[in-house]
Amino acid sequence: MGGVKASGGSNAQPPKTEPVSAYSNAQQPKAEPVAAYSDVQQPQAEPVPTYSNVQQPQAFCDRHEAAGCAAKRPWQETVKTPCFVVDEARLIHNLEILSGVMERTGCRILLAQKAFSMFYAYPLIRKYLCGTTASGLYEARLGYECFGKETHVYCPAYKAEEFEELLQYADDIVFNSPAQLKRFGPAARSAGKSVGLRINPRCSTQDGHAIYDPCAPGSRLGTTLEQFDESCLPLLDGLHFHTLCEQDSDALEITAAAVEKQFGPYLSSMKWLNMGGGHHITRPGYDIPRLERIIRHFQDTYGLTVYLEPGEAVVLNAGYLVSGVLETLENDMHLAILDTSAACHMPDVLEMPYRPPVTGAGKPGEKAWTYRLGGPTCLAGDVIGDYSFDAPLKAGSRLVFEDMALYTMVKTNTFNGMALPDILWLGKDGNITTVKKFGYETFKERLS
Numbered sequence: 001m002g003g004v005k006a007s008g009g010s011n012a013q014p015p016k017t018e019p020v021s022a023y024s025n026a027q028q029p030k031a032e033p034v035a036a037y038s039d040v041q042q043p044q045a046e047p048v049p050t051y052s053n054v055q056q057p058q059a060f061c062d063r064h065e066a067a068g069c070a071a072k073r074p075w076q077e078t079v080k081t082p083c084f085v086v087d088e089a090r091l092i093h094n095l096e097i098l099s100g101v102m103e104r105t106g107c108r109i110l111l112a113q114k115a116f117s118m119f120y121a122y123p124l125i126r127k128y129l130c131g132t133t134a135s136g137l138y139e140a141r142l143g144y145e146c147f148g149k150e151t152h153v154y155c156p157a158y159k160a161e162e163f164e165e166l167l168q169y170a171d172d173i174v175f176n177s178p179a180q181l182k183r184f185g186p187a188a189r190s191a192g193k194s195v196g197l198r199i200n201p202r203c204s205t206q207d208g209h210a211i212y213d214p215c216a217p218g219s220r221l222g223t224t225l226e227q228f229d230e231s232c233l234p235l236l237d238g239l240h241f242h243t244l245c246e247q248d249s250d251a252l253e254i255t256a257a258a259v260e261k262q263f264g265p266y267l268s269s270m271k272w273l274n275m276g277g278g279h280h281i282t283r284p285g286y287d288i289p290r291l292e293r294i295i296r297h298f299q300d301t302y303g304l305t306v307y308l309e310p311g312e313a314v315v316l317n318a319g320y321l322v323s324g325v326l327e328t329l330e331n332d333m334h335l336a337i338l339d340t341s342a343a344c345h346m347p348d349v350l351e352m353p354y355r356p357p358v359t360g361a362g363k364p365g366e367k368a369w370t371y372r373l374g375g376p377t378c379l380a381g382d383v384i385g386d387y388s389f390d391a392p393l394k395a396g397s398r399l400v401f402e403d404m405a406l407y408t409m410v411k412t413n414t415f416n417g418m419a420l421p422d423i424l425w426l427g428k429d430g431n432i433t434t435v436k437k438f439g440y441e442t443f444k445e446r447l448s
């Protein structure tokens, strides 16, 4: 993105610790829902927080806000479409924010590989973060082999035949229920692993995203207080909760208070507390001082090591999907068929659902030419969304979808025999490297 500035590089060291007083520039939180962590005097509001000594970028698009914040990038007209482009400068920007949180609080932050597993970037990310977290055997192996440092794993239910192999890779293993803990925990402990239990504080803090709410009624994720079994305590080194999705630290504060109220009596006997993911820490305006107060509270009160395992926050706004227009047509409105499919290349657009920002485009009707953008598959609903442009689109026009590093590359598929987008790396020097090309074999090899 033009105008984006990020200092440091692949060899850069994480920035030096910011003294707590750096937050005299921090934005005042909007509301303090729970008083527990709020006894620290809040500094006066200033509009732009400075989280590190890195220049804050001028115009980072929010995942859910209209785009139009960036000029054309030089490479967008020349790369072969469709392709993902991961932006090193923006990744470093996020990593510096996250390492600032670790340095100021002493907490440990892991990359949740479920959001981003492009291991080409792991040597860079490992300079900043403490390790990875995995959803199962394959991610654990990838983290162990390609990232190193700490490898954590949480899975709602482990497979007996995989567990021994998992023990080779994982340092910390989190179980979903007392039954899983009793079944596999003793083997994990005898292998010298740190063992945890995922708890479910039954505290929903998100509106309208039931499929992303592990605390929704009937959830299978995590052990509620009613299901908690004190006979498990000797097996446990830590507790884990994951309840948030793209949320600010006010939601964490509410959740943390619920956790403490319900599970507080057990916290002093633990070594660590993992607060999961869903923290949108690198989003402009995220209340980092409040996050740090919450972390310190648990560290100071219970002597715990606090872990966070964000996925999105690590690569937020750090990737693009470059797309080409194949054809335009009319049916009640202007339509454009792209070489990029929502169903195959950005399934979260349909699953979540959301409307990904397109560089330079407006909301429908905002600019002179409004189009419905769709993919080249047979699925009628393979529609990315309605966008407006200053000029008509035509075959060969290029569009850049923003914020495409997270939960995209990990979810692509070849439905309809669609080619997967190549994966490119935009170095902080502005050079593009092709990291991975896909072809017919990628489609074929999975099917027979």
Ligand SMILES: Cc1ncc(COP(=O)(O)O)c(C=O)c1O
Binding pocket: 112, 114, 115, 133, 154, 242, 244, 245, 246, 276, 277, 278, 279, 309, 310, 311, 312, 313
């Ligand atoms: C257990 C767990 N940890 C971490 C994450 C990462 O969350 P996010 O990418 O929203 O930060 C998830 C996401 O679903 C998760 O289920």
